[in-house]
Each structure stands twice: as C-alpha cells, then as structure tokens.
Amino acid sequence: MPTKFSYPPYDYDVAVIGAGPAGMTAAIRTRWVKSYKAVPCSTVIFDKAGLGGLAKWRSCMLTGPSFHLMGADVVGRFRKDIEDLEIPLILSRVIKLEMDGAIKIIHTDAGETIRTLAVIIATGFRSLCNEQDYLKQIAITYMGYEFFEELLNNFFSMEGRQTALIVGNEFTRNLVDLIEACNRGRHAVIYLIDSNAADTPFPAAAGSVLPGKIIRYEGQGALEGVRVLLKGGEERFIPCKKVLLDYNSYELSPRYDFDSAALKKDARGFIEVDREMQTSLPGVYAAGDVTGLYATVGRSIGDGIVAGFSAYKRLFKLKFNCEPCLFAYAAQDVKITPGFKDLPRPAKNLRPKLLVSAENAARIAAEYGGKRNGIDAFLSSCNGVKTITEHLKDRSLEENELFDFIEFLLTKKAVALHL
Ligand SMILES: Cc1cc2nc3c(=O)[nH]c(=O)nc-3n(C[C@H](O)[C@H](O)[C@H](O)COP(=O)(O)OP(=O)(O)OC[C@H]3O[C@@H](n4cnc5c(N)ncnc54)[C@H](O)[C@@H]3O)c2cc1C
Known part of the structure; x- marks a missing residue:
C-alpha cells in the first residue's frame, strides 16, 4: 500500500548534523544497510570542520586493556565509506532547525536551506572549525582533575610574555584559581566565554573576560591568533599562540550553535533521547556526546548506528506502510510463504x-x-x-x-x- 500522506518534494530523506563518529556512522547506516533488499535513504551531512569530529584529535583512542585503535584511523575508515557511498558533505554550520509539519528545514550559516524528512543531531559538545590545523598549539582539559595542574603548568611554559586564550563556558570559572596559580602573572590571559546565562558572574580573574566564541584559527603554519564572534555580533581578531579549550566545561553544559529550543533537554542542556535515539520531536534523533552520556568514541559509534537504523525504519514504514524486514530490527511474527518479498513493489507515487x-x-x-x-x-x-x-x-x-x-x-x- 502506498503511503496515505502526500509530501511536497524535499531535498534529502535524512540530514545528519555533525560529522564526528556518531554522525558519520549514522549517515552510513541510513545510506547503506547490510541487506540485499534494503532501500537506501538519500542522506546529507553538515559540518564546517569536515569529517571526523573530536576523534581526529591525536590523543583520542578506542582502548581496552589489550588493544588500542587510534580514533583518527577509525574515523578514517568511516570517511572512506562516506566517500565511496557519495554521501554529500556540506561544509557549513547549522544555525536553525525548523519543523514544517512532517518536513524539517535546516538553515546554515552559509544561507543554505535544506528540506528533509528526518534529522539526526550528532553535534557533540560544541561545534569545531579548523582546530585540526593547529592541534600542537591547542591544549584541552580532559582526564582526571588532578592532571589539570600539570596540563596548565605545561600550557603556561611559553617563552616571554604572551597572550593565553582560555575558551570555555560559565563552568570555566572553576579553573580560574588554578590558572592564576600556574600562570604566576607571567602571561596575559583572556577568557572567551560562551555562556547561555545572560550575565554569568565570573570571578575577578587576572585577565579579561569576553563573551563569544571562536570562528576560525589563523596563522601561516603556526597559530598566530583566532577570529572570534563576540556576543553582540562583532568579529574580532585576538593575537595568541596558544589556546586552552576547557572541554570539561562543555561536558557540564554543551553549546549548540543552532536554534534547538523545541527539543527536550535534561537539566544540563543535553538532548533527551529514548532507546531508539528518538528525541522529543518525531523524526528527529540524536546520537553521541550531544546526549550527555559517557563521552567515548565507542559509544558514539553505537549511538550513531542506532539513530541511523531508527531513522531508516521510520522512513521505510512511511514509504512502504510496513516494517522493514532486516536482521537488525526486532524479528517479526509473519508467515514466510514461497515467493515472499522483503521489499514490496514501490508505490507509483514514490x-x-x-x-x-x-x-x-x-x-x-x-x-x-x-x-x-x-x-x-x-x-x-x-x-x-x-x-x-x-x-x-x-x-x-x-x-x-x-x-x-x-x-x-x-x-x-x-x-x-x-x-
Ligand atoms: C582531547 C580528547 C581526547 C579524547 N580521548 C578519547 C579516548 O581516548 N577514547 C575515547 O573513547 N574518547 C575520547 N574522547 C572523546 C571522544 O572524542 C568523543 O566522545 C567523540 O568524538 C564524540 O563523538 P560525537 O560524534 O558525538 O561528537 P564530536 O566528535 O564532538 O563531533 C561533533 C561534530 O559536530 C559538529 N557540529 C557541532 N555543531 C554543529 C552545527 N551546529 N552544525 C554542523 N556541525 C556541527 C562539530 O564540528 C563536530 O565535528 C576524547 C575527546 C577529546 C576532546
């Protein structure tokens, strides 16, 4: 039976926002399902930073006591699949997700407008830009808190008097005392704070506090400074040779660059999902760090696969008015007779x-x-x-x-x- 709804033409079945491990696996799952009679979805991915997300970072690994796989190698495999499957990647940042009945409209910072039936949000804790080009000059707060002192001592061990840029959100206030102790007044410190709160009280630090976020790292070979977008809309260049990204603060509260107000979030601001990675909006799924549970590559890959299957299943049911018949979903109680077809003949209005x-x-x-x-x-x-x-x-x-x-x-x- 054909679908009982009629839809205006749209651009893609599925849009994936974010191309880290969660977004990459989600996109691959919607486009390629290991079954002879699977129906691929048309899928598009958005990410200003290209493919890979944080898993491209040098210290990121999938580990067990007896093995370690470099995150960059793992996402390198996904990159190959995405390229082989010709899944389009749009190098823009999504700024708005709009619901128009069953159609979801995605708006980007480059002025693109894409209409889709399903959306998978895999934006991690925050959007990336071109960090990948300057990884040697970017430090990150991660691992146990007792390591932060050593991390900051290394960070401030630069020659002469320089500007150190600390990037985070309101939770970065928890680091200010340690930063002052490790810096010992040697370097000028600028805090670039992307806060949701209107006026976040920030401790009187030995530096200035700017509300805003980085939009680009700049420099010939080595980092020379960052271009930032201040809260009022002004763009400014901040000369600096070292940046500390306080990822710890984003783990406490993620930053969305797109208007996601309609989505139900938990108290910390992470997107709520059920076990199929379905959010509070029908046809909108979320996967990976953006859901706020155990930030690891392995879990992000798993989430992405689940979100991809769930979007695939929803669209299959809309198109064919029946459940997809694949090993990856719950088995069905159907009689399998001679000539049984996994894939019904497509309706002529498709x-x-x-x-x-x-x-x-x-x-x-x-x-x-x-x-x-x-x-x-x-x-x-x-x-x-x-x-x-x-x-x-x-x-x-x-x-x-x-x-x-x-x-x-x-x-x-x-x-x-x-x-
Ligand atoms: C320094 C460091 C070391 C780590 N080490 C390990 C490790 O050893 N082992 C491990 O398992 N995990 C590690 N992790 C964690 C792991 O990298 C993450 O859990 C994983 O990458 C999360 O995947 P993700 O796809 O959910 O998000 P991400 O990898 O963060 O990818 C999200 C993507 O979404 C994009 N995005 C965000 N907003 C938008 C928007 N509005 N529009 C378009 N795109 C957008 C971002 O640019 C980014 O590319 C580490 C993390 C860091 C920072």
Missing part, C-alpha cells in the same frame, strides 16, 4: 532519486544491460521530484522494465525513493 554520480550510474546501467535508451532517459531525470507514474508516462520503459531496473539500482544502493 519519486526515485539517483544517489551516485553520472559516471557510476552509467557503469551500473552497463552492468544491467536492458533497453539502453530507456534507461538513460530514466536516469537523466531521476531527481527525487518526478514520481514513478510520471516516469512511466515518458514511455521510455514499460512498467515491468522500469520496476526491474529500480530494483537493480536498489541492490546497488544507487537510488533512494522519496515520498
């Missing part, structure tokens, strides 16, 4: 959307054979807007030929079916 480049589509078409002209005509207008009924009106392929070819494209994970 809109095929090609997910691969023209070059890869041509390769797949050549492998299929069939009526070359008809197939080429179908592929050239397979844009997620034209319905199967409209494709059939073109008469380039007969009904059975068209359905057979769509099924072949599905097995190659090369086409999505939009509502």
Whole structure:
C-alpha cells in the first residue's frame, strides 16, 4: 500500500548534523544497510570542520586493556565509506532547525536551506572549525582533575610574555584559581566565554573576560591568533599562540550553535533521547556526546548506528506502510510463504532519486544491460521530484522494465525513493 500522506518534494530523506563518529556512522547506516533488499535513504551531512569530529584529535583512542585503535584511523575508515557511498558533505554550520509539519528545514550559516524528512543531531559538545590545523598549539582539559595542574603548568611554559586564550563556558570559572596559580602573572590571559546565562558572574580573574566564541584559527603554519564572534555580533581578531579549550566545561553544559529550543533537554542542556535515539520531536534523533552520556568514541559509534537504523525504519514504514524486514530490527511474527518479498513493489507515487554520480550510474546501467535508451532517459531525470507514474508516462520503459531496473539500482544502493 502506498503511503496515505502526500509530501511536497524535499531535498534529502535524512540530514545528519555533525560529522564526528556518531554522525558519520549514522549517515552510513541510513545510506547503506547490510541487506540485499534494503532501500537506501538519500542522506546529507553538515559540518564546517569536515569529517571526523573530536576523534581526529591525536590523543583520542578506542582502548581496552589489550588493544588500542587510534580514533583518527577509525574515523578514517568511516570517511572512506562516506566517500565511496557519495554521501554529500556540506561544509557549513547549522544555525536553525525548523519543523514544517512532517518536513524539517535546516538553515546554515552559509544561507543554505535544506528540506528533509528526518534529522539526526550528532553535534557533540560544541561545534569545531579548523582546530585540526593547529592541534600542537591547542591544549584541552580532559582526564582526571588532578592532571589539570600539570596540563596548565605545561600550557603556561611559553617563552616571554604572551597572550593565553582560555575558551570555555560559565563552568570555566572553576579553573580560574588554578590558572592564576600556574600562570604566576607571567602571561596575559583572556577568557572567551560562551555562556547561555545572560550575565554569568565570573570571578575577578587576572585577565579579561569576553563573551563569544571562536570562528576560525589563523596563522601561516603556526597559530598566530583566532577570529572570534563576540556576543553582540562583532568579529574580532585576538593575537595568541596558544589556546586552552576547557572541554570539561562543555561536558557540564554543551553549546549548540543552532536554534534547538523545541527539543527536550535534561537539566544540563543535553538532548533527551529514548532507546531508539528518538528525541522529543518525531523524526528527529540524536546520537553521541550531544546526549550527555559517557563521552567515548565507542559509544558514539553505537549511538550513531542506532539513530541511523531508527531513522531508516521510520522512513521505510512511511514509504512502504510496513516494517522493514532486516536482521537488525526486532524479528517479526509473519508467515514466510514461497515467493515472499522483503521489499514490496514501490508505490507509483514514490519519486526515485539517483544517489551516485553520472559516471557510476552509467557503469551500473552497463552492468544491467536492458533497453539502453530507456534507461538513460530514466536516469537523466531521476531527481527525487518526478514520481514513478510520471516516469512511466515518458514511455521510455514499460512498467515491468522500469520496476526491474529500480530494483537493480536498489541492490546497488544507487537510488533512494522519496515520498
Ligand atoms: C582531547 C580528547 C581526547 C579524547 N580521548 C578519547 C579516548 O581516548 N577514547 C575515547 O573513547 N574518547 C575520547 N574522547 C572523546 C571522544 O572524542 C568523543 O566522545 C567523540 O568524538 C564524540 O563523538 P560525537 O560524534 O558525538 O561528537 P564530536 O566528535 O564532538 O563531533 C561533533 C561534530 O559536530 C559538529 N557540529 C557541532 N555543531 C554543529 C552545527 N551546529 N552544525 C554542523 N556541525 C556541527 C562539530 O564540528 C563536530 O565535528 C576524547 C575527546 C577529546 C576532546
């Protein structure tokens, strides 16, 4: 049975906000499910910092007592899958998530507007920009608190008198005494504080406190300073050669760069989810550090997979009016008779959307054979807007030929079916 709703054309089935381990695995799951008869979702990822998130950081590892895998190597595998699957990455920051009935509208800082059916939020504790280029000059508060003293002594061990930039939120106030003790008045300290509170009382520190956040690290080879966006909207360049990111403060309270007011959060500001990673808004999922539980790569990967499956399942049910039949979901109490089809024949009001480049589509078409002209005509207008009924009106392929070819494209994970 076709879906009982009618949807205006939209751009992607799923939008993933954030490309750390959680967002990467979520995106891969929606686009690629290990089943012959799975229907890929059309999926897009947003992240200004590119792929990898914090797991690219040099000290990030997946560890057990007997093994360690470098975080960068793990996300490197995911990067390859994302590239091979041709999942588009938009290098922008999401600033607003708007609900328009069943459609979710994503707005970015570059002025893009993307319409989707499902959203997976995997933004971690805060948005990144180009930290990756200056990791040697960026220190981070993490591990046990007793290590912070050593960390700060190293941080302030720079030659001459320099500016030290401390980046955090209102919870960074807990570090001020230790910072003063380790600095011993040698360096000028600027606190860049991204606080949700209107006027956060900050202890009188031996430095200045600016409300705002970093938008770019700058310098030829080595860091020379950071460009910041102050709370009132003014941009300013702060010359400095070292930055301390107080991740400890973001673990206590994450910072969203996008308007997420409609989402239910816990007391600390993390997004609440159920065991399917579903948030308080239908069709919106969250995964990884943004949900506030045990910040580790392994858990983020697991969350991403669950959120991806959940979004996939929701969309499959909307498109086919039945549960997907895959090992990864709860088994179903259905009679399996001869000729049983895991994938029902798609309704004619669905809109095929090609997910691969023209070059890869041509390769797949050549492998299929069939009526070359008809197939080429179908592929050239397979844009997620034209319905199967409209494709059939073109008469380039007969009904059975068209359905057979769509099924072949599905097995190659090369086409999505939009509502
Ligand atoms: C220094 C350090 C060392 C660590 N070491 C370990 C370790 O050894 N082992 C371990 O298991 N874990 C470690 N962790 C934790 C681990 O890195 C994180 O738990 C994991 O990366 C979280 O994954 P995530 O996908 O939820 O978020 P992240 O990796 O933080 O990725 C979130 C992504 O979302 C993007 N984003 C945020 N807001 C927006 C927006 N508005 N629009 C678009 N994109 C946005 C960000 O730019 C970022 O790329 C470490 C963390 C740090 C900082």
